[in-house]
Amino acid sequence: MSTFKQTLRQLLIYKSALIGLIIIIILVGISIYAILAIPYDEATKLWRAGEKYWLESPRNALPSWINIFSSKKMPETIVLDTKKPKPGVSKAIIPVAEKFSNIKVEFSFNYEYDDFPSEINIFFESNHTASVPKLTVYWVKPDGEEIILANLLISKDDRYYISNDEKLARELKNIISKKINKTIDYEAPITLLLFAQEDAGILSPDTVKVMKGNYKLWIDGIIFETNVNLDAKLVVYGKVYGWAGTDHLRRDLGIALLWGAPIALSFGVTASVSIALIQMFIGAVSAWFRGITDNIVQRITEIFMVIPFLPILIMISTFYKFNIWVLLVVVIALTIFGGGVKNYRAMFLQIKEFPYVEASRAYGASNLRIVLYYLIPKVLPTIIPSMVLSVADFVFLEAALAILGLGDPLTPTWGKIIDDAYSNGALYKGLYYWVLEPSVMLAAASLSFAMLGFALDKIFNPKLKEI
Amino acid sequence: MSSPLLHVENLKEYFEIRRGLFGKRGYVKAVDGVSLTLAGREAISIVGESGCGKTTLGKTILRLYEPTDGKIIFRGKDITHLGWKELKWYRRETGLVQQDPFGALPPFMTVKRILEEPLIIHGIKDRKEREERIYKALEGVKLTPIEDFINKYPHMLSGGQQQRLVIARSIILEPKMIVADEPVSMLDASVRIEILKLLQDLQTRYDLSVMYITHDLSTTRYFSERIYIMYAAHIVESAETKELLVNPLHPYTRALLNVIPDPDPSNRFLIKEVPTGEPPNLINPPTGCRFNPRCPNFMKGICDAKEPSLIEASKGHYVKCWLYG
Ligand SMILES: Nc1ncnc2c1ncn2[C@@H]1O[C@H](COP(=O)(O)OP(=O)(O)OP(=O)(O)O)[C@@H](O)[C@H]1O
Numbered sequence: 043m044s045t046f047k048q049t050l051r052q053l054l055i056y057k058s059a060l061i062g063l064i065i066i067i068i069l070v071g072i073s074i075y076a077i078l079a080i081p082y083d084e085a086t087k088l089w090r091a092g093e094k095y096w097l098e099s100p101r102n103a104l105p106s107w108i109n110i111f112s113s114k115k116m117p118e119t120i121v122l123d124t125k126k127p128k129p130g131v132s133k134a135i136i137p138v139a140e141k142f143s144n145i146k147v148e149f150s151f152n153y154e155y156d157d158f159p160s161e162i163n164i165f166f167e168s169n170h171t172a173s174v175p176k177l178t179v180y181w182v183k184p185d186g187e188e189i190i191l192a193n194l195l196i197s198k199d200d201r202y203y204i205s206n207d208e209k210l211a212r213e214l215k216n217i218i219s220k221k222i223n224k225t226i227d228y229e230a231p232i233t234l235l236l237f238a239q240e241d242a243g244i245l246s247p248d249t250v251k252v253m254k255g256n257y258k259l260w261i262d263g264i265i266f267e268t269n270v271n272l273d274a275k276l277v278v279y280g281k282v283y284g285w286a287g288t289d290h291l292r293r294d295l296g297i298a299l300l301w302g303a304p305i306a307l308s309f310g311v312t313a314s315v316s317i318a319l320i321q322m323f324i325g326a327v328s329a330w331f332r333g334i335t336d337n338i339v340q341r342i343t344e345i346f347m348v349i350p351f352l353p354i355l356i357m358i359s360t361f362y363k364f365n366i367w368v369l370l371v372v373v374i375a376l377t378i379f380g381g382g383v384k385n386y387r388a389m390f391l392q393i394k395e396f397p398y399v400e401a402s403r404a405y406g407a408s409n410l411r412i413v414l415y416y417l418i419p420k421v422l423p424t425i426i427p428s429m430v431l432s433v434a435d436f437v438f439l440e441a442a443l444a445i446l447g448l449g450d451p452l453t454p455t456w457g458k459i460i461d462d463a464y465s466n467g468a469l470y471k472g473l474y475y476w477v478l479e480p481s482v483m484l485a486a487a488s489l490s491f492a493m494l495g496f497a498l499d500k501i502f503n504p505k506l507k508e509i
Numbered sequence: 510m511s512s513p514l515l516h517v518e519n520l521k522e523y524f525e526i527r528r529g530l531f532g533k534r535g536y537v538k539a540v541d542g543v544s545l546t547l548a549g550r551e552a553i554s555i556v557g558e559s560g561c562g563k564t565t566l567g568k569t570i571l572r573l574y575e576p577t578d579g580k581i582i583f584r585g586k587d588i589t590h591l592g593w594k595e596l597k598w599y600r601r602e603t604g605l606v607q608q609d610p611f612g613a614l615p616p617f618m619t620v621k622r623i624l625e626e627p628l629i630i631h632g633i634k635d636r637k638e639r640e641e642r643i644y645k646a647l648e649g650v651k652l653t654p655i656e657d658f659i660n661k662y663p664h665m666l667s668g669g670q671q672q673r674l675v676i677a678r679s680i681i682l683e684p685k686m687i688v689a690d691e692p693v694s695m696l697d698a699s700v701r702i703e704i705l706k707l708l709q710d711l712q713t714r715y716d717l718s719v720m721y722i723t724h725d726l727s728t729t730r731y732f733s734e735r736i737y738i739m740y741a742a743h744i745v746e747s748a749e750t751k752e753l754l755v756n757p758l759h760p761y762t763r764a765l766l767n768v769i770p771d772p773d774p775s776n777r778f779l780i781k782e783v784p785t786g787e788p789p790n791l792i793n794p795p796t797g798c799r800f801n802p803r804c805p806n807f808m809k810g811i812c813d814a815k816e817p818s819l820i821e822a823s824k825g826h827y828v829k830c831w832l833y834g
């Protein structure tokens with residue numbers, strides 16, 4: 043349609059509209075990508091899955107691209123699994139006596155980062171029946187120093203949280219203190235003790251350095267049954283993960299950042315468009331029929347206008363934890379009789395007197411047809427700017443509710459990330475990325491619609507052109 | 510004469526008004542006891558100054574207003590108080606041409622859509638048939654070549670073209686009667702005659718009856734067979750066009766004739782009276798003859814005392830004036 047092209051051309055004169063439009067296009071692109079790459083069901087499942095699913099990712103990791111901008115190289119996560127053989131992973135089970143076997147697992151990896159890992163865990167999987175395998179875990183530093191980390195009796199599905207082993211921490215501290223003849227008198231985590239250069243620098247957390255080079259973790263053990271398979275997986279958790287980092291539950295923030303886009307867009311656009319259309323319809327019906335219909339609509343509108351929207355919404359969502367789509371319906375239901383109805387009614391009271399409406403009656407148009415095809419289309423273009431503008435409002439509303447802890451607890455949204463970050467003290471802990479990433483998305487989304495809306499307003503209602 | 514197409518009897522249309530919040534109720538008596546007859550294929554003119562109730566009369570006859578009193582008989586059927594559903598056939602049999610062509614067209618619809626609407630409403634489901642009728646109507650009003658117009662929006666047309674489109678819409682359902690309410694008064698003088706001729710042409714071609722409403726007596730000459738002079742919600746004189754123009758009886762008609770810009774210089778000084786004063790208030794019209802405050806032939810004690818009745822002064826020539834009764 044040529045009027046569309048015309049509007050577009052006029053629109054692009056405004057830089058803000060251009061920027062807004064570009065951001066919206068990007069957001070739409072992100073949304074399409076999110077929907078195609080991670081279907082909604084999968085996304086919500088991943089998001090709700092909890093730590094079990096995310097066992098291999100670090101907690102509260104920064105986004106990986108931070109390494110590009112920082113001279114200090116932050117560690118990535120290293121996963122070595124006997125089930126997925128590759129260089130540096132070896133496993134051998136050798137029968138030694140009638141029923142006994144000897145198991146030997148060796149993991150070796152290069153560690154060239156400037157910071158210590160965040161955690162180290164070993165996960166075991168064994169199919170023994172009665173007798174429990176007995177394992178010894180050794181740690182070999184690049185300088186050849188070997189220490190025993192633990193002696194373990196493992197169950198079928200077991201794990202050893204090396205970095206949580208306080209006894210080991212004390213032992214390591216003693217060993218190192220003896221070696222350098224000075225005591226380490228701060229709470230040095232195991233990850234530090236296992237990876238540190240054992241010199242004077244280790245005495246303070248500010249001067250301690252990573253010993254770079256080839257590390258080895260090996261397991262030597264005895265299995266007391268025949269035909270037992272035992273697998274081990276070593277995870278050295280890094281401090282960066284993915285393009286977005288992770289949260290306190292090890293979840294990839296990328297999922298929520300990606301999926302936040304289609305959810306925010308569909309929430310904002312659906313709310314804004316359906317509220318505008320329904321309000322317009324109600325206003326048109328009210329103006330067209332007048333009389334008792336008008337009276338009833340006016341009174342209902344007045345009631346809804348004095349009901350404070352946000353407090354009611356907060357109250358309702360405190361009592362019921364909605365999923366986001368129910369929330370959308372509630373928001374729409376609370377708004378359809380809003381003040382907009384009065385504005386639309388006033389517009390339609392004028393329009394209904396237009397000769398073309400009278401003409402339509404003369405050739406027999408029904409009331410419904412007049413409302414839908416003769417009254418509403420006249421107003422529609424003039425409200426597009428405010429419709430676009432209010433998308434921004436509703437995107438923010440959803441986020442605001444989530445931040446107040448009243449949103450959908452299970453769906454990955456930007457607001458939900460901010461809520462999580464806030465309730466886990468992200469800013470206090472210096473995890474700025476956790477708050478910044480969703481905030482930037484949120485700001486971009488609302489700002490883009492606002493910029494586009496204002497520009498559209500200047501075109502459709504030229505009287506408001508800036509001075 | 511066979512039974513007429515339209516017969517209007519003592520039609521009244523009062524609009525309720527309220528002055529202020531608790532003010533007294535009053536009525537604008539926009540049409541106050543009008544009777545007229547329109548035969549098939551006949552064209553009549555309703556002539557009167559602004560605010561005398563012409564538009565209201567036309568719209569009431571088309572049942573765009575609910576009549577306050579009186580009767581409207583169309584093709585033998587009383588349609589005065591029919592409901593919306595029963596009126597649908599009447600809508601199909603009648604058409605309306607309004608004064609302001611641009612206002613009469615929905616600005617957001619294309620020419621095609623505008624003409625399609627009445628057809629859709631009246632249940633013409635076949636797209637091909639609709640298209641054919643749209644083409645026929647556009648040809649009928651000479652909006653050709655059709656391809657140049659069919660996808661345009663009203664604002665892309667000139668005033669004359671817009672009015673042609675309005676006329677096309679009014680005849681697309683092939684009605685028996687159209688009400689043309691000052692169809693040329695908002696157009697450029699250059700296209701007025703053109704549009705009037707078009708209407709005249711369509712009237713004969715489609716066997717239409719036309720009720721032509723105007724404040725300009727001069728335009729009726731080209732057009733109608735019978736003229737009704739309306740003053741302050743009343744019909745004050747009616748006669749065949751020629752008879753009325755040659756032999757006007759009512760002082761108001763004479764005054765109207767005087768204000769016609771007559772191209773013939775020999776006629777220019779024929780009539781002397783000029784209607785002075787304001788058109789009467791329709792809420793509280795003057796007692797007696799409603800024209801009495803402005804009438805050059807005012808007779809005290811008669812004209813302001815009692816309303817004259819409509820009498821037949823000569824055959825087919827009716828007048829509502831004490832000079833003749
Ligand atoms: N819907 C309405 N409600 C109240 N009063 C009305 C309404 N429509 C018309 N009137 C009044 O009725 C009177 C007649 O109006 P109408 O439009 O019929 O006059 P008209 O002869 O067509 O005038 P014009 O030549 O200016 O079109 C006017 O005084 C007008 O103000």
Ligand SMILES: [Mg+2]
Binds near residue numbers: 565690691
């Ligand atoms: Mg009028």
